[in-house]
Amino acid sequence: MPSLKDLKNRIESVKSTRKITKAMQMVAAAKLRRAQEAAEAARPYAERMTAVVSGLAASVAGSEGAPRLLAGTGADRVHLLVVMTSERGLCGGFNTVIVRLARARITELLAAGKTVKILTVGKKGREQLKRDYGQYFVGHVDLSEVKRIGYDTAQGIARDILARFAATEFDVATIFYNRFQSVISQIPTAQQIIPAVFDSGAEASTLYDYEPSEEGILADLLPRSVATQIFTALLENAASEQGARMSAMDNATRNAGDMINKLTIVYNRSRQAAITKELIEIISGAEAL
């Protein structure tokens, strides 16, 4: 049985923990709103880009001059996995679900005898993957200095990936990130970016005149499309991270509240027990006289 003083200290400590988690939840809520706005603002560009590129891709696909970013290298041997996670912890299962998805893919690829290369974005995923798959790491993008994710950030990553592709370091690139659905639900997603895949539903838009040629435009747009996809993924990821943190901190705050209630009951009971005990001692002492 802990002493009354111990209980009191414990209640105080849980109370201050609750204050911290509450504050973190509110900060996450504010950041979430900003992240959601950013993701929202980026949507028109990404949608239009995908629409145009997939229209072009459908009309060029299969022809001889199709760019490598679209047609691929013709092989399917080396896979580059870009795993996007957060820089900070305390965000529930956010990082774990991405890593689990990536892990499953890695195991699958290795079992099929492919070569795997991993590029990590964000510290947390790197830490989790390091122990098992550290030997496959080819690079890391540190975002801890980045206050607000801008298009330049995505462009930097895209440039890195495209340079590796140009140097034929890999055949297929896939990005792993959390798609933001709602505050309580984020969906880990794997998306292949090189060679580009589009819904086969997109019809060839022969409607348009192209200046310069279709191939010329496509060659210009495909690298941009890669950057745009990465940008979208980064923004979705940022919003998901804040959402996950918000609900994790909400849970923690509620837990702390429950704990305080329980501890307070124990504290009151033992206080009463101590008083009763003292009374009995006094009374029985008096009777003995």
Added chain:
Amino acid sequence: MADTMQFDLVSPERRLASVQAREVRIPGAEGDLTAMPGHAPMITTLRPGILTVVSAEGSTDYAVTGGFAEIAGDSVSVLAERSLPTAEVTQEVYNTMVAEARQQHASAREEAGEEAVEAAAKLLADMMAMGTHIGLDPNQASL
């Protein structure tokens, strides 16, 4: 036929403009062009330059670099990697843009083939021309 069309200018980070426009002058990769309502559908890539939108309220200039324009009969959408109202393009902003183009030119010369160098040189030249057009000094930008 309607005398206006929907014009959208979007950059990856935000939507810069969405107005009813009477005409849009676009710096296309193979030459400037003006799109008016009813223009034949086309898609063109952009070179760095000034994009002018003429709407009922008057005309607005934007400095754009990289991207493409999609022209349909009743709408024009410009997707530019970077775009700013010309008023916001200060010497400082412009300097960084030119410096980037210069750097790209330099690195293209080292690594990539003839074609890339030419493309980068063209980009740089377009960038210079754009500066002169706005009234900024491209030579100051030799950071």
